Amino acid sequence: MNLSGARGLIRVAHNPTCELQAAMTLARVREQDVYRALAGADYPGEYGERVSARRRGAQFEKNLYKDGAAVLRGTLAPLLGVAAEDLTVRDLSAEVRGSSAAAMEERARRTDRLLADLAAGRNVPDLLIQPQLRLTLAGDPASAIFIAPDVLALDRARRAYLPVEIKSFIVRDGVVAQGDRDGARRQAAIQLLALEQELTPLGIADRLPEAAMFIFASPFGMRPHPAFAEQLPAELFEMRRALDTMAQVRARLQALGVAATTDAEALAAAAPQLATTYQESCVAGCMLAQICRQNAAAQPTILGDRAAQTLGETIDLPRALALLRGAPATDEREAWLGPALREAAALFDWSTVVQGRAA
Numbered sequence: 001m002n003l004s005g006a007r008g009l010i011r012v013a014h015n016p017t018c019e020l021q022a023a024m025t026l027a028r029v030r031e032q033d034v035y036r037a038l039a040g041a042d043y044p045g046e047y048g049e050r051v052s053a054r055r056r057g058a059q060f061e062k063n064l065y066k067d068g069a070a071v072l073r074g075t076l077a078p079l080l081g082v083a084a085e086d087l088t089v090r091d092l093s094a095e096v097r098g099s100s101a102a103a104m105e106e107r108a109r110r111t112d113r114l115l116a117d118l119a120a121g122r123n124v125p126d127l128l129i130q131p132q133l134r135l136t137l138a139g140d141p142a143s144a145i146f147i148a149p150d151v152l153a154l155d156r157a158r159r160a161y162l163p164v165e166i167k168s169f170i171v172r173d174g175v176v177a178q179g180d181r182d183g184a185r186r187q188a189a190i191q192l193l194a195l196e197q198e199l200t201p202l203g204i205a206d207r208l209p210e211a212a213m214f215i216f217a218s219p220f221g222m223r224p225h226p227a228f229a230e231q232l233p234a235e236l237f238e239m240r241r242a243l244d245t246m247a248q249v250r251a252r253l254q255a256l257g258v259a260a261t262t263d264a265e266a267l268a269a270a271a272p273q274l275a276t277t278y279q280e281s282c283v284a285g286c287m288l289a290q291i292c293r294q295n296a297a298a299q300p301t302i303l304g305d306r307a308a309q310t311l312g313e314t315i316d317l318p319r320a321l322a323l324l325r326g327a328p329a330t331d332e333r334e335a336w337l338g339p340a341l342r343e344a345a346a347l348f349d350w351s352t353v354v355q356g357r358a359a
């Protein structure tokens with residue numbers, strides 16, 4: 001799985017203090033290659049998005065875009081305050097087909113021209129399907145990645161495009177699964193940041209709201225649930241922080257003499273010098289979780305985020321065990337923690353559990 005693009009940035013936002021993950025995103029190496037270089041063996045589990053989920057998503061989008069984007073226009077019309085039949089559409093995925101670098105460059109050029117038209121007050125389409133934006137990751141144009149919103153929708157009153165994130169997740173009783181919704185919001189936030197970068201030199205970035213539109217599926221086949229718009233200040237904060245992390249890690253790699261566009265082996269060789277911050281989300285989100293868990297063996301984080309929060313940064317597991325056994329406290333935190341651990345242990349048969357482990 002390649003960590004470039006929006007997926008990599010979202011992962012960095014989840015764990016912004018992990019330099020290794022940010023370095024993998026910057027270098028655009030495949031996670032499984034870094035795993036092989038570090039572990040000396042292929043990754044033993046499954047990875048990647050399920051083919052069936054990808055197919056359903058593609059079919060859902062196709063349904064929205066067909067027949068002159070009739071369903072898309074009908075879904076967004078109430079939000080945009082324009083009759084569906086009056087919404088004009090340009091489909092860049094139909095104009096320039098394929099996912100080659102050349103095709104993406106061409107879609108990016110066409111998107112740039114449309115944004116320049118928007119800034120100049122010329123007519124632009126209300127709906128722009130599959131535009132291509134660029135997002136600079138670490139303050140260097142060479143680090144730019146392509147970000148492809150599903151659709152950009154024009155707010156005519158504001159003369160600004162908003163990202164429209166389309167997902168085939170099903171909305172039931174007005175609710176979509178929290179994880180699905182959070183992921184879609186983060187993706188939309190990245191698209192807003194890319195738009196902001198594109199619009200800043202054109203002098204119209206101030207028109208951008210901190211909001212995006214969302215189209216999810218209804219429980220009835222491929223029919224969309226009514227579209228809605230949401231403000232994304234928290235996600236924008238997270239993603240800006242992720243961009244800061246990328247810039248810091250780029251500088252760190254330079255200091256270590258590692259090129260930002262390195263390969264998996266070179267990155268694995270530099271890994272011991274890059275900080276990793278193992279946490280619960282690593283298990284579901286990163287192929288290196290098992291390796292990082294082993295490296296974090298004495299840290300409370302291997303017991304979960306709650307344990308890590310309780311013990312804090314200064315108390316590792318051997319120290320916690322010592323406090324549990326009655327070692328004198330050396331500071332206020334330890335003075336609170338020792339009795340609390342003993343109280344908790346009294347609820348269990350800790351004499352066998354803890355002493356057995358320590359033996």
Ligand code: SF4
Binds near residue numbers: 019020278287290
């Ligand atoms: S598993 Fe390791 S490399 Fe991956 S995010 Fe967690 S700490 Fe970072």
